[in-house]
Amino acid sequence: MSKKKETSSDVEHWLYAYEQMAKIREFEEKVNELYMKALMPGLAHLYSGQEAVAVGVCEALHLDDYITSTHRGHGHCLAKGAAVDRMFAELLGKEAGFCKGKGGSMHIADPDSGNLGANAIVGGSMGIATGAALSAKMRGSGQVAVCFFGDGAVAQGLLYEVMNMAALWKLPVIYVCENNNYSEYTHRSETLAGEIIARAQAFGIHAETVDGQDVQLVQETMQKLVDRARRGEGPAFLECLTYRYYGHHVGDINRTYYRSKEEEHDWRENHDPLKLLAEKLIAQKLTDRAVLDKILADVATEVEAGMQFAINAPFPNPSEVNEDVYV
Amino acid sequence: MSEREITFSEAIREALAEELRRDPRVFIIGEDVAEAGTPFKVLSGLVDEFGKERIIDSPISEPGFTGVGVGAAMTGMRPVVDIMFGDFLTLSMDQIVNQAAKVHYMSGGKLKAPIVFRTTMGATRRSAAQHSQSLQAWVSHVPGLKVVMPSTPYDAKGLLKTAIRDENPVVFIEDKLMYKMKGIVPAEEYLIPFGVADVKRKGDDITLVATSSMVQVALGAAEKLKEIGISAEVIDPRTTWPLDKQAMIDSAKKTSRVIVIDEGYEQYGVTAELASVIADGAFYYLDAPVKRMGAMNVPIPFSPVLEDLTVPTEETVFQMAKSLCQRS
Numbered sequence: 001m002s003k004k005k006e007t008s009s010d011v012e013h014w015l016y017a018y019e020q021m022a023k024i025r026e027f028e029e030k031v032n033e034l035y036m037k038a039l040m041p042g043l044a045h046l047y048s049g050q051e052a053v054a055v056g057v058c059e060a061l062h063l064d065d066y067i068t069s070t071h072r073g074h075g076h077c078l079a080k081g082a083a084v085d086r087m088f089a090e091l092l093g094k095e096a097g098f099c100k101g102k103g104g105s106m107h108i109a110d111p112d113s114g115n116l117g118a119n120a121i122v123g124g125s126m127g128i129a130t131g132a133a134l135s136a137k138m139r140g141s142g143q144v145a146v147c148f149f150g151d152g153a154v155a156q157g158l159l160y161e162v163m164n165m166a167a168l169w170k171l172p173v174i175y176v177c178e179n180n181n182y183s184e185y186t187h188r189s190e191t192l193a194g195e196i197i198a199r200a201q202a203f204g205i206h207a208e209t210v211d212g213q214d215v216q217l218v219q220e221t222m223q224k225l226v227d228r229a230r231r232g233e234g235p236a237f238l239e240c241l242t243y244r245y246y247g248h249h250v251g252d253i254n255r256t257y258y259r260s261k262e263e264e265h266d267w268r269e270n271h272d273p274l275k276l277l278a279e280k281l282i283a284q285k286l287t288d289r290a291v292l293d294k295i296l297a298d299v300a301t302e303v304e305a306g307m308q309f310a311i312n313a314p315f316p317n318p319s320e321v322n323e324d325v326y327v
Numbered sequence: 328m329s330e331r332e333i334t335f336s337e338a339i340r341e342a343l344a345e346e347l348r349r350d351p352r353v354f355i356i357g358e359d360v361a362e363a364g365t366p367f368k369v370l371s372g373l374v375d376e377f378g379k380e381r382i383i384d385s386p387i388s389e390p391g392f393t394g395v396g397v398g399a400a401m402t403g404m405r406p407v408v409d410i411m412f413g414d415f416l417t418l419s420m421d422q423i424v425n426q427a428a429k430v431h432y433m434s435g436g437k438l439k440a441p442i443v444f445r446t447t448m449g450a451t452r453r454s455a456a457q458h459s460q461s462l463q464a465w466v467s468h469v470p471g472l473k474v475v476m477p478s479t480p481y482d483a484k485g486l487l488k489t490a491i492r493d494e495n496p497v498v499f500i501e502d503k504l505m506y507k508m509k510g511i512v513p514a515e516e517y518l519i520p521f522g523v524a525d526v527k528r529k530g531d532d533i534t535l536v537a538t539s540s541m542v543q544v545a546l547g548a549a550e551k552l553k554e555i556g557i558s559a560e561v562i563d564p565r566t567t568w569p570l571d572k573q574a575m576i577d578s579a580k581k582t583s584r585v586i587v588i589d590e591g592y593e594q595y596g597v598t599a600e601l602a603s604v605i606a607d608g609a610f611y612y613l614d615a616p617v618k619r620m621g622a623m624n625v626p627i628p629f630s631p632v633l634e635d636l637t638v639p640t641e642e643t644v645f646q647m648a649k650s651l652c653q654r655s
């Protein structure tokens with residue numbers, strides 16, 4: 001979560017954003033490895049390529065602001081402040097996981113960092129985020145709620161029901177659509193009519209589209225939207241243009257039937273959020289390669305340690321199976 | 328205790344008003360709940376005392392306002408979500424079943440959704456197939472939910488107050504035809520715990536386990552049975568989950584004959600679960616198979632002549648009990 005308040009300069013802040021993005025990138029690399037080595041039960045939807053969205057958005061938030069996340073949620077979770085080791089533990093179904101191993105990749109929740117949970121129902125958390133915003137408003141807490149979802153989720157009717165209510169009641173909620181062009185194995189041109197932000201605009205909701213690979217742009221835009229919401233000026237909608245580097249999930253390896261290798265290569269080479277930020281900071285002489293490499297090395301050490309922790313951690317006791325059904 | 332007679336609808340309203348007064352986190356959200364007080368007028372007047380910030384008129388968006396309720400519940404509020412007709416539960420099912428019911432478990436106990444979904448049930452109002460169903464089996468099927476089916480004004484008030492204070496999602500199902508029914512309700516505050524059945528009538532020869540709308544039907548049948556010398560016990564589980572298995576089993580052991588009556592469809596219905604619990608727990612004491620009576624397995628028809636055939640009545644329950652006791 002945002003170190004902005006603690007860091008003294010812009011440079012330090014953007015280096016922190018770089019570190020956060022690098023952590024997500026490295027985390028997902030390790031998740032992929034765990035899957036390939038058959039060490040992880042089930043599947044996972046990797047966030048690689050989209051790091052600037054989660055980090056840019058969450059850096060504009062306070063620790064107690066709410067987010068709701070998706071099946072592709074590891075990035076949101078880390079960016080909002082979750083610890084690497086307990087995330088790995090959750091992915092491996094271990095007792096030390098954020099949800100005691102009961103949630104897994106698609107259900108990580110960390111209320112301590114305001115994360116109300118990932119959701120395996122596409123669009124399923126749109127009501128929850130909007131309700132969290134209603135609750136914040138009723139309690140006068142000054143919190144905002146952010147709802148992350150993909151371009152595919154825009155097809156769910158729930159979005160239109162809750163945007164209508166959010167606009168009517170001026171709720172402090174920001175809908176963040178990560179438009180990575182695909183829902184599963186289908187390009188959005190086959191599933192999405194019209195413009196994404198036009199949907200929000202139809203409700204009179206302030207909406208913007210940004211390059212989701214530019215963490216600075218995402219954060220600056222998001223900051224404006226968060227400030228508006230905190231001032232009581234109501235909901236907003238942010239569409240971030242982005243791309244997932246891997247398949248829909250770790251098992252989606254042969255992808256040429258729905259997208260070309262050239263397209264993937266172009267995004268990785270020319271639109272990578274980490275490269276983009278590094279180039280900018282170096283060009284502005286705010287940092288140099290050695291500083292960035294040190295960040296990458298430190299992140300790799302932290303992620304490796306977190307993964308080892310999870311691998312060695314115990315599974316839950318079988319008696320846990322019927323605990324937590326009811327409070 | 329000072330006792331008074333009030334209607335079922337007044338009992339619900341009193342429970343809500345008392346809880347709204349007691350706990351500032353409680354609020355109501357649903358269609359036409361404020362000035363209109365719902366089409367059934369159950370909430371009339373609440374908006375005058377609590378204002379439109381706490382009695383929230385929502386757009387016609389069942390999944391939307393149900394989900395908004397769940398999110399508010401997860402972040403410190405105590406919403407009471409009004410789902411006008413039980414038939415509309417189907418629209419809200421993802422939010423109730425996949426979100427509210429599972430969030431505590433999926434988060435390893437870290438999140439919770441203390442929320443009440445108030446809805447209705449019951450046929451014979453000439454409302455046809457999409458406004459007459461009793462879908463308690465759908466929600467009783469889901470771990471993580473509690474399901475309440477009050478049959479008297481007294482139970483309605485005490486159980487609704489308990490529901491609002493519960494830390495879990497609770498589906499609270501009211502029989503539309505019962506709203507005008509009067510009953511004795513103390514003026515003093517009281518709560519009724521979940522999972523405790525109530526013996527609505529004591530008897531020795533046969534047990535009638537009945538829920539919600541079917542409790543009055545069972546009591547009517549019991550009165551008729553008395554005239555032919557059969558003493559019927561009427562047990563009301565009051566909550567289908569948690570379920571007071573022991574009360575039903577004990578009664579079955581005593582009488583040795585049981586009919587389970589619920590207004591939901593008979594196929595895969597609440598009656599099937601209750602009958603199985605009883606058959607399992609009282610097998611060696613039973614003199615006859617446990618019988619089930621529910622709504623006929625058809626979409627509820629409009630024509631009164633047809634509709635009235637679809638739900639158990641005093642007469643059909645009486646006949647079933649008579650034949651079970653082998654009296655002609």
Ligand SMILES: Cc1ncc(C[n+]2csc(CCOP(=O)(O)OP(=O)(O)O)c2C)c(N)n1
Pocket residue numbers: 045071072120121122149150151152153154180182183184248
């Ligand atoms: C209600 C629902 N329908 C279908 C699915 C299966 N499913 C999982 S992810 C997904 C695609 C989602 O696409 P998008 O919202 O663009 O998110 P992305 O995967 O691109 O991050 C689908 C169809 C689901 N989990 N939930």
Ligand SMILES: [Mg+2]
Pocket residue numbers: 150151152178179180181182183184
């Ligand atoms: Mg997508």
